Amino acid sequence: MNPASDLTVPFRRGACPSVLTPMPTGDGLLVRLRPRAAGLAPAQWRTLAQLARSHGNGILDITARGNLQIRGLTAKTAPKLRAALDAAGIAPRSGVAIETPPLSGLDPSETADAGPLATALEAAIAGCKPPLTLAPKLAIVVDGGGVLSLADMVADLRLDAVRCADAVRWRISIAGNAFSARPVALLDASQAIKEVLRLLRLLDARGPAARGRDLAGERMDDPAWRPVSPRPPVGVIALDDAFVLGLRLPYGQVDADRLAGLADDLEELGVTDMRLAPHRALLARGLAQAQIATARRRAEGRGFCTDPDDPGLALSVCAGSAGCAAAKLDTHAVADALRATAPTLLDGTASVHISGCPKGCAHPARASLTLVGTPEGTGLVLSGRAGDAPAAVVASGDLSAALARLDAFVRRERRPDETFSTLYDRLGEKPFETAFQGRI
Numbered sequence: 001m002n003p004a005s006d007l008t009v010p011f012r013r014g015a016c017p018s019v020l021t022p023m024p025t026g027d028g029l030l031v032r033l034r035p036r037a038a039g040l041a042p043a044q045w046r047t048l049a050q051l052a053r054s055h056g057n058g059i060l061d062i063t064a065r066g067n068l069q070i071r072g073l074t075a076k077t078a079p080k081l082r083a084a085l086d087a088a089g090i091a092p093r094s095g096v097a098i099e100t101p102p103l104s105g106l107d108p109s110e111t112a113d114a115g116p117l118a119t120a121l122e123a124a125i126a127g128c129k130p131p132l133t134l135a136p137k138l139a140i141v142v143d144g145g146g147v148l149s150l151a152d153m154v155a156d157l158r159l160d161a162v163r164c165a166d167a168v169r170w171r172i173s174i175a176g177n178a179f180s181a182r183p184v185a186l187l188d189a190s191q192a193i194k195e196v197l198r199l200l201r202l203l204d205a206r207g208p209a210a211r212g213r214d215l216a217g218e219r220m221d222d223p224a225w226r227p228v229s230p231r232p233p234v235g236v237i238a239l240d241d242a243f244v245l246g247l248r249l250p251y252g253q254v255d256a257d258r259l260a261g262l263a264d265d266l267e268e269l270g271v272t273d274m275r276l277a278p279h280r281a282l283l284a285r286g287l288a289q290a291q292i293a294t295a296r297r298r299a300e301g302r303g304f305c306t307d308p309d310d311p312g313l314a315l316s317v318c319a320g321s322a323g324c325a326a327a328k329l330d331t332h333a334v335a336d337a338l339r340a341t342a343p344t345l346l347d348g349t350a351s352v353h354i355s356g357c358p359k360g361c362a363h364p365a366r367a368s369l370t371l372v373g374t375p376e377g378t379g380l381v382l383s384g385r386a387g388d389a390p391a392a393v394v395a396s397g398d399l400s401a402a403l404a405r406l407d408a409f410v411r412r413e414r415r416p417d418e419t420f421s422t423l424y425d426r427l428g429e430k431p432f433e434t435a436f437q438g439r440i
């Protein structure tokens with residue numbers, strides 16, 4: 001029996017899974033957890049691994065937005081997980097998702113610590129009377145900048161710290177990332193909270209499906225502010241006299257034993273906390289410089305990536321047939337094949353998405369290139385979402401050959417020093433579609 005079939009917790013389409021509302025997936029119920037504490041001690045990670053093993057199927061994900069997911073629960077085990085998290089002192093966040101950079105308050109290069117404003121905003125939203133009814137997937141980013149800023153994270157509402165002549169102000173923008181969202185105001189912290197509450201009340205009045213993109217309003221002129229893309233949260237990050245080691249999970253997923261082993265290794269080397277980060281990463285704090293090389297070696301020995309130049313960082317990959325009944329594709333095997341046969345597509349200059357089905361869980365936004373599982377075979381979507389109509393479809397058995405053709409095409413056509421992205425911009429989509437299908 002599919003463990004999701006004994007689900008008794010109602011799950012509304014369009015809702016977000018949480019500890020209180022697990023979501024049925026192909027491998028049972030999935031719980032998404034946003035711990036209230038920024039960092040958890042290695043012992044707490046061991047507890048999470050043990051709970052994933054005893055109440056779920058032992059598989060954990062870290063999502064692109066830096067949330068933890070525990071997979072393979074049942075209607076019987078999900079409440080037990082909730083109680084065990086309580087007992088372990090791992091309190092989940094609830095309410096509107098307010099996201100801050102993972103090193104807020106620790107990063108000397110940030111413009112402002114986003115934490116206090118995020119906490120004040122959370123309290124202000126919780127205190128609204130009557131309570132606001134907002135879209136379950138509505139997200140607010142409070143971004144103080146820094147090496148791991150959330151400039152590339154899409155949100156319904158963004159508050160970005162901007163250094164003005166006399167003080168830090170918060171730039172409020174709507175529907176997008178720092179580069180694309182529409183700026184509407186530049187305010188101090190207390191005014192910013194009032195303005196965000198005003199915008200949320202407008203959304204509340206429009207109904208529970210309303211999102212940031214539904215808000216009207218004049219675009220503010222702010223020519224002086226230029227967001228900067230963050231570095232990948234992988235590898236060694238120096239913070240004044242402290243070091244953080246960023247680790248990426250292979251395809252965003254890890255089994256409980258490997259996670260517990262990592263927590264053991266890092267604790268032995270001095271790590272005091274491990275925190276979730278966007279782009280499916282974990283940040284380990286507390287290492288002395290002398291221990292970093294050993295920590296990297298041990299983490300890599302357990303399958304974690306610590307190389308910020310790893311070509312796999314360009315990839316977004318969902319659970320696929322290894323963990324989801326909806327999948328028409330073994331996404332992890334396709335990702336391995338892509339790395340082996342078409343490394344030119346993974347030079348990090350373009351986004352590549354592998355999706356088990358058109359739902360596109362791992363990368364809801366557009367990607368330069370998407371491989372998507374369909375009943376007919378593997379589809380290629382160019383400059384679109386997994387749910388868009390594929391430009392070409394190949395039978396699953398022909399996929400490796402199609403990827404090798406794409407790689408050969410890029411090598412042949414690329415000018416010296418040209419990246420995959422600039423080649424793609426220069427030639428357009430059609431030749432890539434043709435090469436994938438083997439018509440040239």
Ligand code: SF4
Pocket residue numbers: 318319320321324325326327328355356357358359360361362
């Ligand atoms: S995109 Fe499809 S196959 Fe992948 S996890 Fe989501 S529902 Fe499952």
